[in-house]
Amino acid sequence: MNNSAPNFSLQGRKALITGSSQGIGKALASALAHSGAEVVLNGRDTAKLDAAVAELKAAGLAVTGCPFDVTSESEVTAAANTIGPIDVLVNNAGIQRRSPLIDMSLADWETVLSTNLTSAFLVSRAFAPAMIESRAGKIINICSLMSELARPTTGNYAAAKGGLQMLTRAMCGEWAQHNIQINGIGPGYIATELTAPLMADEKFDGWIKGRTPAGRWGKVSDLTGAAVYMASPASDFLNGQILMLDGGLTAVI
Numbered sequence: 001m002n003n004s005a006p007n008f009s010l011q012g013r014k015a016l017i018t019g020s021s022q023g024i025g026k027a028l029a030s031a032l033a034h035s036g037a038e039v040v041l042n043g044r045d046t047a048k049l050d051a052a053v054a055e056l057k058a059a060g061l062a063v064t065g066c067p068f069d070v071t072s073e074s075e076v077t078a079a080a081n082t083i084g085p086i087d088v089l090v091n092n093a094g095i096q097r098r099s100p101l102i103d104m105s106l107a108d109w110e111t112v113l114s115t116n117l118t119s120a121f122l123v124s125r126a127f128a129p130a131m132i133e134s135r136a137g138k139i140i141n142i143c144s145l146m147s148e149l150a151r152p153t154t155g156n157y158a159a160a161k162g163g164l165q166m167l168t169r170a171m172c173g174e175w176a177q178h179n180i181q182i183n184g185i186g187p188g189y190i191a192t193e194l195t196a197p198l199m200a201d202e203k204f205d206g207w208i209k210g211r212t213p214a215g216r217w218g219k220v221s222d223l224t225g226a227a228v229y230m231a232s233p234a235s236d237f238l239n240g241q242i243l244m245l246d247g248g249l250t251a252v253i
């Protein structure tokens, strides 16, 4: 029997987190770096990315930035060449374009599908070969409670996040044999810029607090422990799973 404490350390590991100059991505970058990882932050807006990198560096963390658009195949390929092999990839970049399906433009459909789903395919495909070669890697896909449940005006988003849940399982089917663990986190309603319009809506805010068994919005810090676990040796036999971190919302009608 092994009596040692579980190993949650990320010492010596290099991680890339897409869309990490704000919100959930930035919080995950900080948490992984605090756990010992060298973290590459990503975003499209260089000034915003530089500010996030500077903020985390000032806290003594080992972070750098690599600007690229996760929906661009050529930019993703170039970034993989610049960054080199990584141990942990967090596919976090995501957007919302809310509209009833009947009024939804094809552009809003395609932008959300490409940013929230196709990007995870593109970025994982670019970084997985080095993980396969070294026979080690962790991929964490930031899914959503909308991988499981839909709501009016989020048809594009729910379709993308449902797809991302299945892509997580598909990657597991192909890459688990190479000692890569691919899992997902499904945040519930978390207070970030993405959900700021919802929080500002008094009726919606009240509905969320009533509908969520925990009775509150989630905080970005509610997600960090699971990300560290999924990035660390402690999760070496966890594969193809989506952990719903939603205050119980998907557990209770």
Ligand SMILES: NC(=O)c1ccc[n+]([C@@H]2O[C@H](COP(=O)([O-])OP(=O)(O)OC[C@H]3O[C@@H](n4cnc5c(N)ncnc54)[C@H](O)[C@@H]3O)[C@@H](O)[C@H]2O)c1
Binding pocket: 018, 019, 020, 021, 022, 023, 024, 025, 042, 043, 044, 068, 069, 070, 071, 092, 093, 094, 095, 115, 116, 142, 143, 144, 145, 186, 187, 188, 189, 190, 191, 192, 193, 194, 195
């Ligand atoms: N906030 C929530 O309640 C919630 C709930 C479930 C899932 N999520 C998911 O968590 C992830 C992070 O969301 P957030 O709330 O922090 O949102 P956010 O808007 O604060 O941050 C998303 C980040 O992704 C970046 N991004 C968008 N498109 C990009 C692109 N093409 N290339 C590179 N970067 C890009 C944005 O610039 C931004 O920095 C998203 O995938 C989102 O769908 C959020």
